[in-house]
Amino acid sequence: MIRPMRPEDWKAVSKIYKEGIDTEHATFQTDCPPYSAWDASHIKECRLVVLDGARIAGWAVLSRVNMRWCYRGVAEVSIYVGEEFRGKGFGYHLLSALCREAEQAGYWTLQSTVLQDNEASRRLHTKCGFRLVGRRERIARDCHGRWLDTYLMERRCPADEPPGYNRL
Structure with missing residues (x-):
C-alpha cells in the first residue's frame, strides 16, 4: 500500500535514509538532518511512503530544482527503499505512484541525480x-576522496500541461 507521508513517519523514514547514506551509492549526504531541516527542503505535496504490512518499506519525495517561477513545474525526485525491502518491487510501485501524483499536482518534468555506482537506481528510473x-563527470568526491560521476535522469509529462498545471 502507498499512502501520503506523515510527520510521525519521520523515525522510519530517517532510518531508511540513513541506510541509503551508509551505502555511499544513494547520496552525497553524510548525515541525516533533523526533521525540521529535511521538511523545509522538500515540497509539501507528493510525499509518499510504501508499506509492507504496517511497516514503512520506502519513501519518495520531491524538491524544487529552482525557485524561479518559470521552473515551477520541475522537481527533483528522492526515493529510498529500506535495505530489507530492496529487490522486491517496492521502488517501482513507489516511483510510479510519485510520477502520477506529481503530474496531478502539475509538475511537467521530474529529474533525478543518480550516483555512478547505483546501477539499480538507474534501472528503476528507466x-x-x-x-x-546527461552525465556529470568528476562532479564530487565521496568521503574517501574518490571522484564520482552522476547521471541526470529525466521524465517528462506526456501532456504539455499536466492536470494540476494551473495550481502551481
Whole structure:
C-alpha cells in the first residue's frame, strides 16, 4: 500500500535514509538532518511512503530544482527503499505512484541525480519512464576522496500541461 507521508513517519523514514547514506551509492549526504531541516527542503505535496504490512518499506519525495517561477513545474525526485525491502518491487510501485501524483499536482518534468555506482537506481528510473539526459563527470568526491560521476535522469509529462498545471 502507498499512502501520503506523515510527520510521525519521520523515525522510519530517517532510518531508511540513513541506510541509503551508509551505502555511499544513494547520496552525497553524510548525515541525516533533523526533521525540521529535511521538511523545509522538500515540497509539501507528493510525499509518499510504501508499506509492507504496517511497516514503512520506502519513501519518495520531491524538491524544487529552482525557485524561479518559470521552473515551477520541475522537481527533483528522492526515493529510498529500506535495505530489507530492496529487490522486491517496492521502488517501482513507489516511483510510479510519485510520477502520477506529481503530474496531478502539475509538475511537467521530474529529474533525478543518480550516483555512478547505483546501477539499480538507474534501472528503476528507466523502468518508470525516465531517460538519461546527461552525465556529470568528476562532479564530487565521496568521503574517501574518490571522484564520482552522476547521471541526470529525466521524465517528462506526456501532456504539455499536466492536470494540476494551473495550481502551481
